[in-house]
Amino acid sequence: MTVKTRRLALAATALLTTTALAACGSSAGGAKASADGGGKAEVVLRLPDPGNSGFLALGKKDGSLDRALAAVHAKVAWTGSAGPFAPAAQALSADQLDVALGSITSAVAALAQKPGFKLFAQTAPDGVGEGILVKNDSPIKTVQDLAGRKVAVSQGGTSEYLLLKALEKSGVPADRVERVYLRADQTSGVFNSGQVDAWATWNTFSTPSIANSGAHFLVNGKEVGSDNYAVWAVRNGFAEKHPEVVKAFYAYLHEGGLKEKADPAGYLNVFTDSGPTAVTPAEKEIAVAVTRQSATADVITEADTARFATVAAFFADQKVTKQLVDVKPYLIDIATLADGAK
Template identity: 60%
Template sequence: MNMTRPLRKAALPALLTATALLALTGCGTSGGDGATGSGAGGTVTVRIPDPGNSGVLALGKKDGSLDKALGEVGAKVRWTGSAGPFAPAAQAMNADQLDIATGSITSGITSLAQRPGFTFFTAVDPDAAGEGILVRDGSGIETVADLVGRKVAVNQGGTGEYLLLKALAKAGIPADGVERVYLRPDQTAAVFNAGKVDAWAVWATYAVAEIGSGKAHFVADGTAIGSDNYSLNAVRTDFAEQHPDVVRALYRYLHEASAKEKRDPAAYLNVFTDVGPTAVTGRAKEVQTGFTAQGGTVDPIGPEDITRFKDVAAFYAEQKVTRTEVDVAAHLLDIEKLT
């Protein structure tokens, strides 16, 4: 993705402004502002999942730059739990236990199909290189058509299921032409490497280690699949309504830091340690930096993005992942109009 691509300036009127957020605050299960209320000195606490050992938030945690940026608007971070699948994070936001989370539009749609207490406020373009259908070297699977009759691991209702269904649809293969094996992403590597499934529909977080091992590759990546799987940042609706300046400051930080990460991906790897299970080393490090350099930056949500979100929602309904087509546009925040 071209790093010099202009920001998505023209936001649709349908995007939520701060006043429009008031109409949505009853949609979630959260009550008051809870742990995010002002403490000593009026400081607002922002609850964000711990970022682990790599990425923009990890570096921001280590060098204090994120707290510095938020401190300018009277806020600070409380790291809560750990980053992972979006579905449980969405539930935590609904329950007033979390204020910010990151997820894909695909997992976001299935969470929006419930009773959402969150809205999305940024978008990162689909990862054309870092997600796809992973197969073991020497498996004999050379095309998507070769998956017919085989077992493919996916995370239910999220990126994995979307990538598989999208790849099959593009190849003209019925969804029931392969056996979907529903597994949590963090439990799939052992199953995949043991040969208990033939392929794994997955994204960079988990694909990097497998490709870096030199024993697996994508039979089809995001480009080949035609993926519209954006990465999004979500904010608890009540929090955005009560602290719009904090949400704006967080957006600015993420946008600027993601552009820096794209220019120098290696600086955002192994932030706290370069050894152990959370470290990215060897060939895997080369794979990860390559994916990041080709990836997008954190930007506002624009009209062209919303059109693609709608396409994903329609596809999910068509594939019966959701009962009906989810109205994603009703749960988007116009960060540039937030007052």
């Protein structure tokens, strides 16, 4: 996914609470309805709300996603803005959500549990929108300078992965840096006030920090050799019962990402240009530049699978997961999905 979609899809970390999940369950009760007068049941795809920017937001506003899904007798039920992937993974496993977006790093951590989902699409790592932020006046000039410092990270996903990758590449022992575990949406104030020396994060938070708070990347994802793909997950039962819907949704993701990449500015502030969800003028230039360098959702290839395995091995080596997670059994081949999820 591109910066705007990922930004709104990942920013609201508290909205997949028990109340929100209960609401998802309520929408599940209405998941079967009369479709087209021919007696064909209509399937409801429960999807986190995309917020104010990105092609999914536009698809919600102009109805194009529902029109695309209508061809396979389906429609979307927006469940409220998504939070981090960990609670979304729990919602998938509890039959309270059908699809969700995350990172391969957060997916590996979730797959170490008892997953009720598989991955059906990937977007290549965001080399320029994620990394380790420091303030413009910081004395920290190299990754080696992080030794003895405090770095804010979100535990067990993108943030912690980026820091550990940077330290490994620069030969800095992980225990020489103090990891301060914070929720991503609660870190900005801590970083801006100087309570931590650096912040490992992704484009949801890096774009406003760079645009508005006098920060810059010490190193970005590309520079640390990140394999941190964005991935789409689908609930096992949904993929098994409605493979044609998953394929139609994947096609919309792929085409929508290409259109947004071609005209990033046209997908900003879809519903409003003011308020907390709006991209400010200062952020717009950064957001457009990151999107133009981004990829679109695509099938998961053998090469991608190998890089997923590298992430899993790295997390096991770094003791982020207690054991090595084999990601391959949890991947879906879209090309053969009509014959059942692999």
